[in-house]
Amino acid sequence: MVRIGAFLVGLFFAGWLLISFLFGAVAYVSDPPQPTVEHEFHKAPKHVSFSFDGPFGRYDRQQLQRGFQVFKEVCSACHSLKFVAFRDLEALGYNEAEVKAIAKQWAIKTPDVDPKTGEMSTRDPVPADHFPKPFANNVAAAAANNNAIPPDLSLMTKARHHGSAYVYSLITGYQPQPAELLREFPDAKTPEGLHYNPYFANLNLAMAPPLTAEGQVSYGDGTKPTVDQMAKDVAAFLTWTAEPKLENRRRAGLATIVFLLIATGLAYMAYQNIWADKKKAA
Structure with missing residues (x-):
């Protein structure tokens, strides 16, 4: 009886689904969804190659240092890296003295408490500190950025599909609104204070173009600082902030695959050796 009841309940729900x-399919065919400006004009990230692409890719330390320089001189005015400490920069090739100098010279001081009075104060960052936030709170951040709070960039390339290419495309993707867009969607004109970018989800964002001219950052290694190069370098740096152990993870994965292949081969040979006499007897 219980089985019959369960069968009937399951049959009811299956029929209802x-x-x-069927009702949803009929509604979709009779009244299809109207095209939206985002659906029509949003673009997938550009194709761009990085040294860390593929299962055997590795970070280019010089590129990461250039990307950090772009972040420091351009992006850090609005964006934070709350999951990255100054001492983590040693992985990019900076020595201990250089990391201390970078922390001490950072434009934003670190909040602290005076141990004698208990009052809030600030001090120069030290290597153990995480990168300070550029604004005291979200209210101050929104007030300085057209009511939009700049996101933390520590994990940005993991939070977006094709993260490295997305960051590169967004930075280099600012352009005037296409005339075709305004013809098809007259009400979709970019609002005052926002900027059109087809690589952003809703096409308009509050962030102004961060890289606008060649030479905006002066590289010490002789690399020509074009907008394209700077965008690619900072995208690589933000990939490292999101996946600092990428190379170790790939090495461990490769070693695991080699081990499994060898173990499989040994297991197969052991199987052949153990069962060889039994097969002949059979």
Whole structure:
């Protein structure tokens, strides 16, 4: 009896799902969704190659240092890296003295408490500190950025599909609104204070173009600082902030695959050796 009841309940729900699907299909065919400006003009990230692409890719330390320089001189005015400490920069090739100098010279001081009075104060960052936030709080951040709070960039390339290419495309993707867009969607004109970018989800964002001219950052290694190069370098740096152990993870994965292949081969040879006499007897 219980089985019959369970069968009937399951049959009821299956039938209800089928009816819902049929009604939804009919509604979709008779009244299809109207195209939206985001659907029509949003673009997938550009194709761009990085040294860390593929299973055997590795970070280019010089590129990461250039990317950090772009972040420091351009992006850090609005964006934070709350999950990255100054001492983590040693992985980019900076020595201990250089990391101390970078922390001490950072434009934003670190909040602290005076141990004698208990009052809030500030001090120069030290290597153990994480990168300070550029604004005291979200209210101050929104007030300085057209009511938009700049996101933390520590994990940005993991939070976006094709993260490295997305960051590169967004930085280099600012352009005037296409005339075709305004013809098809007259009400979709970019609002005052926002900027059109087809690589952003809703096409308009509050962030102004961060890289606008060649030579905006002066590289010490002789690399020509074009907008394209700077965008690619900072995208690589933000990939490292999101995945600092990428190379170790790939090395461990490769070693695991080699081990499994060898173990499989040994297991197969052991199987052949153990069962060889039994097969002949059979």
